[in-house]
Amino acid sequence: MNPILKNALFPALALAFSSGLYAAGEHGGHHGSSAVGEPGKAEDVSRTIDVTMMDNYYEPESISVKPGETIRFRVKNEGALVHEFNIGTAEMHEAHQEEMQMMVEHGVIKGDRIDEEMMNMDMGNGHSMKHDDPNSVLMEPGETREIIWTFTEATDLEFACNVPGHYQSGMYGDIDFE
Amino acid sequence: MKKTILIAMLAGFASLAANAGEYDISVDRVQIDTGDFVKEGIGYNGASPGPILRFKEGEEVTINVTNNLDEMTSIHWHGLILPYQQDGVPGISFPGIKPGETFTYNFPIVQAGTYWFHSHSGFQEPNGAYGAIVIEPEGREPFRYDREYVVQLTDKHPHSGDRIMRNLKMSADYYNRQQQTVGDFIEESGDKGFMATLMDRMMWGDMRMMKADIEDVQGFTALINGKGPEQNWTGLFEKGDRVRLRFINSSAMTYFDVRIPGLEMTVVQADGNNVQPVNVDEFRIGVAETYDVIVRIRDEQAYTIFAESMGRSGFARGTLAPAEGMVADVPEMRDAPLLTMADMAGHRDHGGMDHGSMDHGSMDHGSMDQGDMAGMDHGDMNRDDMAGMDHSGMNHGGDSALPEDPFYAKGSGLIPTASNGGKFLSYADLKAQKPLYEDREPTREIEMRLTGNMERYEWSINGVKYEDADPVVLQYGERVRFKFVNETMMTHPMHLHGMWSILDVGADKWNPIKHVISVAPATTVYMETEVDAPGEWAFHCHLSYHAASGMFRKIVVEGDPDSTVADGKQGGQQGGES
Numbered sequence: 214m215n216p217i218l219k220n221a222l223f224p225a226l227a228l229a230f231s232s233g234l235y236a237a238g239e240h241g242g243h244h245g246s247s248a249v250g251e252p253g254k255a256e257d258v259s260r261t262i263d264v265t266m267m268d269n270y271y272e273p274e275s276i277s278v279k280p281g282e283t284i285r286f287r288v289k290n291e292g293a294l295v296h297e298f299n300i301g302t303a304e305m306h307e308a309h310q311e312e313m314q315m316m317v318e319h320g321v322i323k324g325d326r327i328d329e330e331m332m333n334m335d336m337g338n339g340h341s342m343k344h345d346d347p348n349s350v351l352m353e354p355g356e357t358r359e360i361i362w363t364f365t366e367a368t369d370l371e372f373a374c375n376v377p378g379h380y381q382s383g384m385y386g387d388i389d390f391e
Numbered sequence: 392m393k394k395t396i397l398i399a400m401l402a403g404f405a406s407l408a409a410n411a412g413e414y415d416i417s418v419d420r421v422q423i424d425t426g427d428f429v430k431e432g433i434g435y436n437g438a439s440p441g442p443i444l445r446f447k448e449g450e451e452v453t454i455n456v457t458n459n460l461d462e463m464t465s466i467h468w469h470g471l472i473l474p475y476q477q478d479g480v481p482g483i484s485f486p487g488i489k490p491g492e493t494f495t496y497n498f499p500i501v502q503a504g505t506y507w508f509h510s511h512s513g514f515q516e517p518n519g520a521y522g523a524i525v526i527e528p529e530g531r532e533p534f535r536y537d538r539e540y541v542v543q544l545t546d547k548h549p550h551s552g553d554r555i556m557r558n559l560k561m562s563a564d565y566y567n568r569q570q571q572t573v574g575d576f577i578e579e580s581g582d583k584g585f586m587a588t589l590m591d592r593m594m595w596g597d598m599r600m601m602k603a604d605i606e607d608v609q610g611f612t613a614l615i616n617g618k619g620p621e622q623n624w625t626g627l628f629e630k631g632d633r634v635r636l637r638f639i640n641s642s643a644m645t646y647f648d649v650r651i652p653g654l655e656m657t658v659v660q661a662d663g664n665n666v667q668p669v670n671v672d673e674f675r676i677g678v679a680e681t682y683d684v685i686v687r688i689r690d691e692q693a694y695t696i697f698a699e700s701m702g703r704s705g706f707a708r709g710t711l712a713p714a715e716g717m718v719a720d721v722p723e724m725r726d727a728p729l730l731t732m733a734d735m736a737g738h739r740d741h742g743g744m745d746h747g748s749m750d751h752g753s754m755d756h757g758s759m760d761q762g763d764m765a766g767m768d769h770g771d772m773n774r775d776d777m778a779g780m781d782h783s784g785m786n787h788g789g790d791s792a793l794p795e796d797p798f799y800a801k802g803s804g805l806i807p808t809a810s811n812g813g814k815f816l817s818y819a820d821l822k823a824q825k826p827l828y829e830d831r832e833p834t835r836e837i838e839m840r841l842t843g844n845m846e847r848y849e850w851s852i853n854g855v856k857y858e859d860a861d862p863v864v865l866q867y868g869e870r871v872r873f874k875f876v877n878e879t880m881m882t883h884p885m886h887l888h889g890m891w892s893i894l895d896v897g898a899d900k901w902n903p904i905k906h907v908i909s910v911a912p913a914t915t916v917y918m919e920t921e922v923d924a925p926g927e928w929a930f931h932c933h934l935s936y937h938a939a940s941g942m943f944r945k946i947v948v949e950g951d952p953d954s955t956v957a958d959g960k961q962g963g964q965q966g967g968e969s
Contacts, residue, residue, distance in 0.1 A: 378668025383535035
């Protein structure tokens with residue numbers, strides 16, 4: 214069906230096995246910093262913000278929050294492509310983009326769908342390309358997911374889609390602290 | 392010189408008129424100053440390049456073109472989907488525009504993106520008759536930017552187009568300054584051994600080609616928006632801006648490798664159509680192609696836009712800067728690539744052969760080429776590996792140091808690499824952002840072998856020059872798969888008028904739609920076309936002197952939306968080329 218992609222997959226995968234990139238760069242480690250905030254509890258939610266994902270931008274394109282506030286983000290992908298909603302600093306997004314690039318190269322993200330099997334595949338050393346961080350959701354077209362997040366202190370945060378090229382073409386927004 | 396500057400009504404103006412814009416263009420004799428030389432040429436509204444025409448999707452445009460030359464002219468709206476009578480190709484769409492006359496084009500704008508326009512008469516286009524078209528979409532674009540610039544490249548030559556054509560016909564290597572010398576031979580003999588070098592040279596001589604023959608026409612000054620490297624076209628920005636650059640290659644003959652040292656570029660459009668964004672450090676733009684990229688500039692320094700010609704015989708240079716007069720380093724050009732054995736793997740000399748009457752279905756290219764090369768080291772010369780898209784037999788495990796790109800022959804000397812070791816855009820990276828057509832099986836395949844005789848500077852399709860060829864007949868409603876087999880050692884940018892070229896990058900429904908498909912030496916590239924535009928259209932190599940010497944066809948689309956030609960059925964008449 215797709216000879217180029219299939220054939221290109223294997224040498225790239227072999228590379229990933231040996232590079233140990235995922236061992237070091239597992240999605241964890243990004244959200245330990247308290248400045249970014251932390252996963253919130255449903256009972257603390259003060260309000261819900263609806264975020265719509267389009268190709269390739271968000272509506273709205275900026276969000277205002279208060280320090281200490283816990284918000285439920287109800288995120289809907291109304292685009293035709295896979296998108297991410299990820300809360301972090303510009304640096305965190307940049308680091309995450311490298312991982313997402315590998316997910317595309319390995320066929321985990323295929324334009325409009327996510328290959329769950331490939332994503333959860335054991336890559337030989339106990340690691341996988343699972344995308345299961347609490348500050349982020351990765352979604353196929355039509356999906357709606359929620360993130361409950363507590364913003365601890367005022368800092369430079371963005372919500373962003375780190376699917377390769379999407380951030381660079383403008384799919385990010387500022388989180389402003391009131 | 393008569394210099395009538397008519398009003399070029401641009402976007403702001405047109406929007407007042409809501410959905411009907413009227414534009415006036417005069418075709419004039421102009422002076423073109425490249426910084427290296429001043430040359431009389433042809434321009435629009437008194438200048439070359441002409442104005443940037445800014446249209447709005449959904450607008451009905453009326454364009455009055457007044458010919459102030461003493462010869463026939465025409466304007467072709469490159470990449471625009473329109474009724475065939477408006478396409479501007481003399482002898483196919485209309486008779487052309489006589490001296491002193493005004494021809495009024497009228498058509499709806501049914502697309503958005505970056506395109507261009509140029510004369511389709513004689514060599515007026517290489518002589519300066521070109522301009523840019525920017526179409527604002529009806530809806531929101533899938534990306535955002537703070538400002539935008541057209542970056543229109545060309546390869547302005549001190550000789551007129553007619554003179555270049557005459558010289559090429561006289562001697563195909565007239566403008567090839569990078570021929571290898573006796574000195575090169577001695578040096579290469581030291582590296583490779585005398586016999587191997589001698590054999591190599593004899594073979595290349597036998598093919599009437601030279602390893603360095605990547606650009607037929609050298610000696611040009613490359614321009615950005617009409618300005619030579621010293622004149623340094625500059626686009627201003629403010630720190631933090633996201634800048635959209637609309638690259639258009641309006642060259643007669645020259646491919647460019649484009650980079651902006653220090654900035655990553657995100658490719659968001661190819662040939663006017665949105666693609667899923669790709670981050671790159673460098674890209675190659677074929678003749679007549681367009682690429683839109685977005686750069687985000689976070690600091691207050693100047694950046695050089697550097698576009699080296701593919702054969703490294705010249706470069707265009709411009710600058711992005713926070714203030715006028717600021718400049719950045721201009722890199723040295725890299726070494727010129729040399730064609731390799733892989734690039735000649737498809738080579739066949741079509742000098743005296745009548746290919747029209749041959750049965751190509753039974754031709755065995757593999758064994759034929761092998762026969763020609765007895766005694767040589769064939770290493771990776773297996774043609775099956777080089778059939779462009781069919782990589783099922785390729786071994787991706789080995790040779791990991793060599794650059795690879797499925798749109799070049801394996802081992803080709805032309806495979807580009809980014810100067811900073813980073814990402815170089817490949818056709819294989821291009822995926823439609825939003826597919827225009829439903830993906831479906833093609834109803835038939837038409838093979839187009841790209842052929843030529845270098846010595847006589849004759850270029851052809853399936854071995855037949857334009858003047859000797861029957862039109863290719865297509866039926867409205869069919870989906871035709873074109874198989875381009877490049878049997879020459881030049882890269883050909885093939886341009887179909889009036890209908891989209893769906894480039895097969897192996898991405899099924901995400902295959903991108905383009906108006907120019909570049910076919911590298913010794914490769915086979917497939918594109919599909921939904922035959923959805925009745926009438927008569929041009930199809931040709933966009934290298935000016937290849938098109939003029941025969942690599943050109945007329946395409947006739949029979950039937951229309953009201954006729955009963957069903958999908959998948961062909962009329963009785965086949966194209967002369969299929």
